[in-house]
Amino acid sequence: xxxxxxxxxxxxxxxxxxxxxxxxxxxxxxxxxxxxxxxxxxxxxxxxxxxxxxxxxxxxxxxxxxxxxxxxxxxxxxxxxxxxxxxxxxxxxxxxxxxxxxxxxxxxxxxxxxxxxxxxxxxxxxxxxxxxxxxxxxxxxxxxxxxxxxxxxxxxxxxxxxxxxxxxxxxxxxxxxxxxxxxxxxxxxxxxxxxxxxxxxxxxxxxxxxxxxxxxxxxxxxxxxxxxxxxxxxxxxxxxxxxxxxxxxxxxxxxxxxxxxxxxxxxxxxxxxxxxxxxxxxxxxxxxxxxxxxxxxxxxxxxxxxxxxxxxxxxxxxxxxxxxxxxxxxxxxxxxxxxxxxx
Amino acid sequence: xxxxxxxxxxxxxxxxxxxxxxxxxxxxxxxxxxxxxxxxxxxxxxxxxxxxxxxxxxxxxxxxxxxxxxxxxxxxxxxxxxxxxxxxxxxxxxxxxxxxxxxxxxxxxxxxxxxxxxxxxxxxxxxxxxxxxxxxxxxxxxxxxxxxxxxxxxxxxxxxxxxxxxxxxxxxxxxxxxxxxxxxxxxxxxxxxxxxxxxxxxxxxxxxxxxxxxxxxxxxxxxxxxxxxxxxxxxxxxxxxxxxxxxxxxxxxxxxxxxxxxxxxxxxxxxxxxxxxxxxxxxxxxxxxxxxxxxxxxxxxxxxxxxxxxxxxxxxxxxxxxxxxxxxxxxxxxxxxxxxxxxxxxxxxxxxxxxxxxxxxxxxxxxxxxxxxxxxxxxxxxxxxxxxxxxxxxxxxxxxxxxxxxxxxxxxxxxxxxxxxxxxxxxxxxxxxxxxxxxxxxxxxxxxxxxxxxxxxxxxxxxxxxxxxxxxxxxxxxxxxxxxxxxxxxxxxxxxxxxxxxxxxxxxxxxxxxxxxxxxxxxxxxxxxxxxxxxxxxxxxxxxxxxxxxxxxxxxxxxxxxxxxxxxxxxxxxxxxxxxxxxxxxxxxxxxxxxxxxxxxxxxxxxxxxxxxxxxxxxxxxxxxxxxxxxxxxxxxxxxxxxxxxxxxxxxxx
Numbered sequence: 001x002x003x004x005x006x007x008x009x010x011x012x013x014x015x016x017x018x019x020x021x022x023x024x025x026x027x028x029x030x031x032x033x034x035x036x037x038x039x040x041x042x043x044x045x046x047x048x049x050x051x052x053x054x055x056x057x058x059x060x061x062x063x064x065x066x067x068x069x070x071x072x073x074x075x076x077x078x079x080x081x082x083x084x085x086x087x088x089x090x091x092x093x094x095x096x097x098x099x100x101x102x103x104x105x106x107x108x109x110x111x112x113x114x115x116x117x118x119x120x121x122x123x124x125x126x127x128x129x130x131x132x133x134x135x136x137x138x139x140x141x142x143x144x145x146x147x148x149x150x151x152x153x154x155x156x157x158x159x160x161x162x163x164x165x166x167x168x169x170x171x172x173x174x175x176x177x178x179x180x181x182x183x184x185x186x187x188x189x190x191x192x193x194x195x196x197x198x199x200x201x202x203x204x205x206x207x208x209x210x211x212x213x214x215x216x217x218x219x220x221x222x223x224x225x226x227x228x229x230x231x232x233x234x235x236x237x238x239x240x241x242x243x244x245x246x247x248x249x250x251x252x253x254x255x256x257x258x259x260x261x262x263x264x265x266x267x268x269x270x271x272x273x274x275x276x277x278x279x280x281x282x283x284x285x286x287x288x289x290x291x292x293x294x295x296x297x298x299x300x301x302x303x304x305x306x307x308x309x310x311x312x313x314x315x316x317x318x319x320x321x322x323x324x325x326x327x328x329x330x331x332x333x334x335x336x337x338x339x340x341x342x343x
Numbered sequence: 344x345x346x347x348x349x350x351x352x353x354x355x356x357x358x359x360x361x362x363x364x365x366x367x368x369x370x371x372x373x374x375x376x377x378x379x380x381x382x383x384x385x386x387x388x389x390x391x392x393x394x395x396x397x398x399x400x401x402x403x404x405x406x407x408x409x410x411x412x413x414x415x416x417x418x419x420x421x422x423x424x425x426x427x428x429x430x431x432x433x434x435x436x437x438x439x440x441x442x443x444x445x446x447x448x449x450x451x452x453x454x455x456x457x458x459x460x461x462x463x464x465x466x467x468x469x470x471x472x473x474x475x476x477x478x479x480x481x482x483x484x485x486x487x488x489x490x491x492x493x494x495x496x497x498x499x500x501x502x503x504x505x506x507x508x509x510x511x512x513x514x515x516x517x518x519x520x521x522x523x524x525x526x527x528x529x530x531x532x533x534x535x536x537x538x539x540x541x542x543x544x545x546x547x548x549x550x551x552x553x554x555x556x557x558x559x560x561x562x563x564x565x566x567x568x569x570x571x572x573x574x575x576x577x578x579x580x581x582x583x584x585x586x587x588x589x590x591x592x593x594x595x596x597x598x599x600x601x602x603x604x605x606x607x608x609x610x611x612x613x614x615x616x617x618x619x620x621x622x623x624x625x626x627x628x629x630x631x632x633x634x635x636x637x638x639x640x641x642x643x644x645x646x647x648x649x650x651x652x653x654x655x656x657x658x659x660x661x662x663x664x665x666x667x668x669x670x671x672x673x674x675x676x677x678x679x680x681x682x683x684x685x686x687x688x689x690x691x692x693x694x695x696x697x698x699x700x701x702x703x704x705x706x707x708x709x710x711x712x713x714x715x716x717x718x719x720x721x722x723x724x725x726x727x728x729x730x731x732x733x734x735x736x737x738x739x740x741x742x743x744x745x746x747x748x749x750x751x752x753x754x755x756x757x758x759x760x761x762x763x764x765x766x767x768x769x770x771x772x773x774x775x776x777x778x779x780x781x782x783x784x785x786x787x788x789x790x791x792x793x794x795x796x797x798x799x800x801x802x803x804x805x806x807x808x809x810x811x812x813x814x815x816x817x818x819x820x821x822x823x824x825x826x827x828x829x830x831x832x833x834x835x836x837x838x839x840x841x842x843x844x845x846x847x848x849x850x851x852x853x854x855x856x857x858x859x860x861x862x863x864x865x866x867x868x869x870x871x872x873x874x875x876x877x878x879x880x881x882x883x884x885x886x887x888x889x890x891x892x893x894x895x896x897x898x899x900x901x902x903x904x905x906x907x908x909x910x911x912x913x914x915x916x917x918x919x920x921x922x923x924x925x926x927x928x929x930x931x932x933x934x935x936x937x938x939x940x941x942x943x944x945x946x947x948x949x950x951x952x953x954x955x956x957x958x959x960x961x962x963x964x965x966x967x968x969x970x971x972x973x974x975x976x977x978x979x980x981x982x983x984x985x986x987x988x989x990x991x992x993x994x995x996x997x
Contacts, residue, residue, distance in 0.1 A: 042409060162736045
C-alpha cells in the first residue's frame, strides 16, 4: 500500500502544516518501504543491485568476472546453474561457449550506454554459435566460436572436464548439411522506410514459429521490442514473426557476419589472381553421396555410439520394406487426440 | 550503496538519518511558505528528526535483512542453515572426537575379545589429562562391529556413522592369535539415553527435544521398546529406527529419523510420520541413545587411551574377555589433527555462520562428483589435514604459461623462471598436438618458448599439510634449497624450496579420492615452490615504553603476523604485500602508532630464512622471481632472539 494513500480525515488535509507533515512522513518512509518490498530481488541476477552482484555470484559459487560488465555477469548467473548441472558434458561446454559469445553484443551496448552496462535487457544467448568437438586420443577439446574474434572466457572453466586441453578459436564450423546463404539483393525503395533494426542472434521459441502462422495475434515477446537509439520509437508495424525468422538465420551479429564473409564466402569475392590454380578433385575416392535413403550407408558414415543407434538416419529401417519404398523417419500422423508424438 | 563485508555489513538501502534530514531541510521551502524552521527546538523540527530516526532504524533493519541473504554476510546460524541447505551443505553441530583404536595381542595365547554392547554400555577406554589444572578423565566408547576406513569409504561423502552398522550389537567377538591385532572406532563422550512415549511424539508434531545439546549428530540411535505385558514380562526392542541426513529422505516408508534444528538453533530429533502407519504402536516407547560429548576438549594425542573396560563381562561369559590386561596392547591415532581417510575426527563446537560460509565454499556445486577444476580444488581444500591446496591440470598449466608469456611487465629471464616446467607438472611421453597450429600467435621458429606439452588426463595437487610441521603421517618431502637450471649448488642461496606433504598423507588423500569415482584424471601430488620470508622494520609506539613492554608488543606482533600469514589463511600464488604487513602490525596492539616499512634498500619483506650451520647463523636467500601460481609464501620469522622487528630504540625508556 502506498503510504500517501493512508486515509486521514479530510478536515486535516485543509491545513497546510498538516499536509506538509503528511508529505514528509511519506517521503521519509517510501524508500524504506520500497527497499523492504524488493528485498527478495537480491536473489534475482537481473535485479540485484550492481554493488551486491558479486555477493550473489559468490553465493552461487561463481567468481564475479571484473573484466566484463555487470550486465554480462548477470547473464552468466542466469545460465550458471544449467552449466553446473551439465558440467563435464558437451552440452555444458556448448552452453558455456554460447554464453561467452553473448558478451560481444552486451559489451558493445555497455560501451554505448552506461545504463545498459548494468541492466541486462536481452536474456537470450546466441544458440548454436559455438562448435565443440573433443578428441579423447589426443586429450583435446576444440571450441570454435562462430565469430571473428575470441571472447574473454568467463565460463569454460566451470564446465570443462579436468585433464583435457581446451583450445578456443574464432572461426566458422558447422555441419556441412547446413544451408547457409548470404543474399545480396536490390532493395525496393518503398521498403526502405521499413526497418528491422539490428536483429540479434537469439533464442527462438515455439511461439515464434506460431506467430508466423497467425500474424493477427501480436503478443510479442519483450526480447523483440526495439528500444535502441537508432530505431527511436518501437515500430508496431514490424512483423514479429519475420523478425524471429531473421534471428533463425544466425547471420546477424556483426561478429558472425564477419566470420562468415571472411572464411566461407571469400571465394569469388574478389577477382582471383591470374596465377592461382585450384587443386584437382581426387576422383579415385569419389564423394560418398548419400541421399539418406540407404540406412546401411547412412549408419556407416554416421558416427554413432552403437550399431543399433540410428539417431540421425532419416528412414525407419523397421517399417521400410525396401530401399525403393522408404518410410521417412518423421512422426506419424496424429489421428486422434492423445496419440504419441514420436514413435 | 556500499558493501563492507569485512565487518559483515551490507549497505543495501540508501536511507539513513543524514540523508533523510537533508531531504527535510531541502523540501520544507518547496512545500510551504508559511513555516521557516530554524531552531532545533521547533516542534516541527523535533518531529522531523524523530521521524528521520525512526526511518533510519527501519533502514538498519532492512540492511540487516539484506545481510542474511548472501552467503558471505549471513550472520545468524539459523539463516545459514537454510541458505547453505539450498546447496546441500549441513552445518556442523557439536562433534565428538573420534579415533581408531588398535588392540594387539602380545601374549603367546589366543585371546578372545568381545566389544559387544551390554548393561547399557559400550566398552570404554580412558585418557587422563590435567591441561586445565584439574585432573580430568576423557572417556572413549568403542563402537561394536566398526573397523578402520575401507577402500570404498571417503570423507567427502559424509556418511551418518550410525546408519552403517548395528552399534548395539550384543556381541562383537574377535579371536586374536598371538601378534595379531584388531581395530575399532571409538567416540569420545558419555552414552546417555532418554525415553518418550510414542503418543507424546505424535502430539509434539513428530519432534523430540532432548535434555542435552552437547550431542554428536552422527552418533544418535533411536529404537522402539514394546511394553512389558503379562504374557511377555520383558521389554524388548521392536523397531530400530534408521538415521537419514534430512527430512527429504522420509519419502521412503520406513522407520526413519533425522536431526534437525529448531528456530533457536537447538538440535532436535525429527521422526518420520511413517510412525502413523505402524499398527499398535502408540503404547510403545522410543528410546534415544546419544553420545554426550565434550567437543573440542575431547581430542587426544597418540597412544594415550588405556583402562579398557568391556561391557560384556567375563564373569557372565567366561569364554570371552578373559585375558590378562598386560597381554593386550592398546594404541590409538591422535585426533588433535584431522587426517584423511581415517575415522580420526577432531572434536568441534557448533559451526558459526561465518565458519559455515568458508566451509560450504568447499562443497558448493560439486554434488558429490568431481568433474571440473573448481570441483577438484574444493575436494583438496576440504580434505582433512590440508591447510591450503591447489590443483591444476594440463590446460591450467598451459594457461599459466601463456599468461606469463604474454605479460609485458616481465623480462625474458623473469618469464623463464616463472614458467611451469617438467619439474612442476609431468610432460607427456609423446606429442600428439600440433602446437604451431594451436598456438599460432606464438613464434615457435626456435622451438616453443616455454614448456607446453603437459600430460593429459592427469591432475597435480600442491598442498600444505599441518603448517609445514611433521604429523603422525611422517615427514614431508623437502628439497632445500632447490637450484633451478645448471647453476652449481649454492650453499647460501637458491631459487626456492620444493615441498610435498608426507607420502602416507598423500596416500590417505588419494584413498579418499578413489571412491568418488571421478574417472577423468589420475590424481598425483607435485612439489610446490615454497618461498620463506620474514619481516624487517621498526615500530613506533604512541608513547615511550619500557624494555619489557617493548618485548611484549613485539611478541604480539610476531604472533599476529604468524596467524595472518598461516597457510590455512592463505592461498597458493598469493604474495604478501607491504600493505598487509603494515596493517597487521599496526592492528596487533593498541599501543602501536606507526610501523616504518623500510625502503627500497631496506625492504620490509625479505625473501629468505635464518639457518644455523655449525653454530653460526646466517640468512639463506631465495629468488622470488621464481614465484608463480604453484608457489607459496611461507612466513617464517627468524626467532624471538632477533631484532628484525623492533620498537624504535629512541622510544624505549629505562
